[in-house]
Amino acid sequence: MNHDAYDDNYIRAILNGVKSIAMVGASPVNVRPSYFAFKYLAQRGYDMIPVNPGHVGKSLLGKPFVASLLDIGRPVDMIDIFRNSSHIGPVVDEALKMTPPPKVIWMQLGARDDAAAAKAEAAGLTVVMNRCPKIEYGRLSSEISWMGVNSRTLSSKRAPMPTQGMRLSLNRMSVGGGETTASDRAAKNKNDPA
Amino acid sequence: MTDRPPGFSTLAVHAGAQPDPTTGARVTPIYQTTSFVFNDADHAASLFGLQAFGNIYTRIGNPTQAVLEERVAALEGGTAALATASGHAAQVVVFQMLLRPGDEFIAARKLYGGSINQFTHAFQSFGWNVAWADPDDISSFERAVTPRTKAIFIESIANPGGSVTDIEAVAAVARKAGVPLIVDNTLATPYLIRPIDHGADIVVHSLTKFLGGHGNSIGGIIVDAGTFDWSKDNKYPMLSEPRPEYHGIKIQETFGNFAFAIACRVLGLRDLGPAISPFNAFLILTGIETLPLRMQKHCENAKAIAEWLSTHPAVAAVNYAGLLGDKYNNLARKYAPKGAGAVFTFSLKGGYDAGVNLVSNLKLFSHLANVGDTRSLVIHPASTTHSQLDDAAKIKSGAAPDMVRLSIGIEDKEDLIADLEQALSA
Numbered sequence: 364m365n366h367d368a369y370d371d372n373y374i375r376a377i378l379n380g381v382k383s384i385a386m387v388g389a390s391p392v393n394v395r396p397s398y399f400a401f402k403y404l405a406q407r408g409y410d411m412i413p414v415n416p417g418h419v420g421k422s423l424l425g426k427p428f429v430a431s432l433l434d435i436g437r438p439v440d441m442i443d444i445f446r447n448s449s450h451i452g453p454v455v456d457e458a459l460k461m462t463p464p465p466k467v468i469w470m471q472l473g474a475r476d477d478a479a480a481a482k483a484e485a486a487g488l489t490v491v492m493n494r495c496p497k498i499e500y501g502r503l504s505s506e507i508s509w510m511g512v513n514s515r516t517l518s519s520k521r522a523p524m525p526t527q528g529m530r531l532s533l534n535r536m537s538v539g540g541g542e543t544t545a546s547d548r549a550a551k552n553k554n555d556p557a
Numbered sequence: 558m559t560d561r562p563p564g565f566s567t568l569a570v571h572a573g574a575q576p577d578p579t580t581g582a583r584v585t586p587i588y589q590t591t592s593f594v595f596n597d598a599d600h601a602a603s604l605f606g607l608q609a610f611g612n613i614y615t616r617i618g619n620p621t622q623a624v625l626e627e628r629v630a631a632l633e634g635g636t637a638a639l640a641t642a643s644g645h646a647a648q649v650v651v652f653q654m655l656l657r658p659g660d661e662f663i664a665a666r667k668l669y670g671g672s673i674n675q676f677t678h679a680f681q682s683f684g685w686n687v688a689w690a691d692p693d694d695i696s697s698f699e700r701a702v703t704p705r706t707k708a709i710f711i712e713s714i715a716n717p718g719g720s721v722t723d724i725e726a727v728a729a730v731a732r733k734a735g736v737p738l739i740v741d742n743t744l745a746t747p748y749l750i751r752p753i754d755h756g757a758d759i760v761v762h763s764l765t766k767f768l769g770g771h772g773n774s775i776g777g778i779i780v781d782a783g784t785f786d787w788s789k790d791n792k793y794p795m796l797s798e799p800r801p802e803y804h805g806i807k808i809q810e811t812f813g814n815f816a817f818a819i820a821c822r823v824l825g826l827r828d829l830g831p832a833i834s835p836f837n838a839f840l841i842l843t844g845i846e847t848l849p850l851r852m853q854k855h856c857e858n859a860k861a862i863a864e865w866l867s868t869h870p871a872v873a874a875v876n877y878a879g880l881l882g883d884k885y886n887n888l889a890r891k892y893a894p895k896g897a898g899a900v901f902t903f904s905l906k907g908g909y910d911a912g913v914n915l916v917s918n919l920k921l922f923s924h925l926a927n928v929g930d931t932r933s934l935v936i937h938p939a940s941t942t943h944s945q946l947d948d949a950a951k952i953k954s955g956a957a958p959d960m961v962r963l964s965i966g967i968e969d970k971e972d973l974i975a976d977l978e979q980a981l982s983a
């Protein structure tokens with residue numbers, strides 16, 4: 364699996380397939396990116412579970428916090444890890460102890476741990492690194508186009524009438540693969556200082 | 558199944574647009590409204606807090622404008638874009654995002670005269686100090702770098718001389734200096750040159766020119782390449798520091814590789830105010846649908862006319878990068894293999910007076926201060942667009958007193974040549 368650039372169909376299949384998402388590192392502070400993403404995904408119909416040992420006893424948008432993945436006590440389709448790259452390994456180890464294990468491990472924008480990804484893939488899980496599911500959902504549905512962002516998708520079909528809390532169609536035609544050439548270059552430049 | 562990536566002409570027609578959900582209208586409607594109702598208080602708070610995608614107020618964004626933005630971002634290969642009231646407004650928004658009073662930026666000396674004025678006068682009054690460099694001498698950019706340098710600015714094809722800039726060489730200087738490269742791609746358009754593919758971090762346009770293409774609407778745009786790390790070294794606090802008005806969110810941390818375009822919208826456009834009108838956005842969007850066809854014709858006509866002029870006995874010199882033997886022909890072949898654009902200059906053996914006579918004798922070419930129209934245009938830069946520069950600055954910027962500038966339209970080239978012939982012999 365090439366984790367430098369994802370084909371849109373890879374991301375699309377994940378976002379169309381999963382129903383429940385446990386977000387590790389979810390914050391109740393309403394200016395944190397994890398809060399934005401949690402709220403957005405909940406509004407798009409995903410069954411969201413906030414995981415953060417520092418906030419047990421509180422809830423996030425009506426969903427009670429749990430301390431760890433093993434405390435969830437029911438099957439979860441996807442683990443969205445909102446932690447720095449250095450904290451990914453133990454979270455993936457914990458995810459692999461869940462019964463049944465999740466189908467997808469997703470590491471947030473800026474987070475990447477290739478060893479943890481390899482371990483999860485060896486156990487049959489699907490892995491995404493260094494992406495935000497809110498941005499990807501908004502992009503593949505073209506909802507993000509309201510902000511002048513390049514969705515890199517096209518459609519000649521009438522857009523659905525927007526209503527609150529609805530699931531959006533992600534099945535638009537892709538303009539390219541998972542990334543623009545510019546973003547590929549940025550990623551390369553980071554590993555290749557001038 | 559992996560989708561086949563659509564080509565440039567398909568993107569020029571489709572990118573960003575989708576049939577209207579309410580009416581099924583196939584063409585993007587003109588959303589001529591100042592404001593948009595909220596679903597409820599929570600929705601309003603989400604929009605104001607930048608937590609949800611959506612519309613609030615046309616100074617900050619508008620659905621017609623958003624289609625234009627996505628389309629240009631797609632054509633340039635960027636992550637996002639922000640349209641503005643003019644190309645000049647785009648530049649103000651970009652530099653206000655990057656510079657604090659006392660900071661510096663480096664700009665190529667060969668620029669549109671309006672940009673030279675803006676950088677020299679208005680920007681100076683804001684405390685944003687320009688250092689000029691020679692696009693024909695890359696080392697002059699390196700020598701101009703100081704600890705206060707925050708950006709480098711060039712034109713891909715420079716106005717008025719039609720010279721081609723070595724974008725990759727300047728991009729290497731910018732990268733070494735740790736600052737973004739801003740490229741004004743107005744004269745090339747993404748059909749001829751995509752600066753992001755050559756190392757640009759930000760692309761700006763006057764949409765008024767070839768992109769809109771019909772001489773009917775003023776507009777500008779900023780394209781974010783998504784390539785620059787704004788949080789490194791804390792040199793760009795607008796993007797890396799918590800924003801008090803948005804409850805402490807950090808723009809780059811929240812928006813990743815389209816953070817610059819978002820910052821230009823929710824900080825720059827919000828506070829400075831140069832929003833594009835929905836009607837202008839619509840007209841420019843319509844123009845872009847035929848950009849590939851028009852640019853082919855513009856370039857074909859320009860090359861034929863430049864070749865014809867270069868053999869005319871009254872002409873002293875033609876400066877068109879598309880001509881074999883031109884100083885910039887190698888750069889044009891590298892960066893703009895489909896054509897060297899349609900704006901170029903030439904000088905007459907009869908000097909300044911012959912130039913003035915030519916302009917007044919032309920019947921089909923229009924004498925006006927614009928480029929990139931379907932109509933062919935002529936101007937004498939020394940007495941118009943570059944008239945506010947002194948003689949030395951005129952020559953350095955490629956607008957010598959005996960120089961005439963043409964912007965070749967999409968008429969029949971035989972008619973344009975006939976008009977030039979009668980005017981030169983009158």
